Amino acid sequence: MVFAAEECIFAKNQPAGLFMEFAIILTYPPGTKRCADRILFSARYNEDELRSFGISNDNIDFNDLYKGNDEFNKIRKLWQDPAYLNDFYNENEHFFNTEYWNNISKTQFITDTIASAPLIFDKLKKATEENTLEELFQPLDKEDGEKADYTSIRVKSKYGEIRHRFAFRIYAVKIEDGCYVITGGAIKIAKDMGKAPNTRIELAKINQVYAEIGGMDDKNSFIEFVFE
Incomplete structure (x- = not known):
């Protein structure tokens, strides 16, 4: 399954001083943009934004193989990179040696x-085509965020389990049904989002994107905003 951003769209410089960039990932019907029935965007962060989330300069986000990727395609590549x-x-071994992960081995x-x-990515693509995206989306747990109207895409496929746990998370801000902005993704290694370093970073990302585009609650307004 190959995914590629259909088009990169740049939003204006935002009040926070960050230059938010979005890429169109999936549309239905395919090839449509402004008139798409369903559309998924993905955020792309610059280096200053990445640092603002607490990501250090030696993180893989700054590796030439991944630097400049939108978040959706970045995690798609990372989760296939041995x-x-x-x-x-190795960095999170103490999380894997717990009851939550059943002491799973590295191999x-x-x-x-x-x-x-x-x-998981195949299921997301099919859901875009079949108008079942909302069946994959669940609100971010209230204890994981300050705003209850955040939405996280929880792709929970019976084929996507690790040790009987739905370990993958793709986070997004919901504009309206059929229109989402993916802010990042993570392999969830702890039950509570704020207790693991990788998901704390993802919480910072979704907070930032929500702050940048908060108040836009319909697809047409958001599309006009990013094309403006």
């Missing part, structure tokens, strides 16, 4: 992640 998954396991974690991740 070297990244090996480092991710099984890497193997299961590489096998499961493409099926």
Whole structure:
């Protein structure tokens, strides 16, 4: 399954001083933009924005292989990268050696992640085509964010499990049904979002995007905003 941004769209310089960039990831009907029935955007952050989320300069986000990628395509690549998954396991081994993860071994974690991740992205694409996106979206747990109207895309496929846990998260801000802005994604390694470094970063991202585009509650207004 190959995904590519259909078009990069630049929004104006925002009040926070950050230059937010969006890419169109999926549309239905395919190839449509302004008149799409369903449309998924993905944020792309510059280096200053990445640092503002608490991401250090030695993080893989600053690696030439991933720097400049929109968030959707970045996580799609990361979850298929054995070297990244090996480092991710080593850095978070204490989380994997818990009851929550059933003491999963590094080999099984890497193997299961590489096998499961493409099926999740395939399901998201099919949901865009079949008008079932809302069946995949669940509100972000209230304890995970300050605003209850955040939406996180929780792609929970029976084919996407690791050790019987739905480990993958793709986070987004919902504009309206069929229109979402993906802000990032993570392999959830702790039950509470704020207790693991990777999901704390994702919470910062979704907070920032929400602050930048908050108040836009219909697809047409948002599309006009990013095309303006």
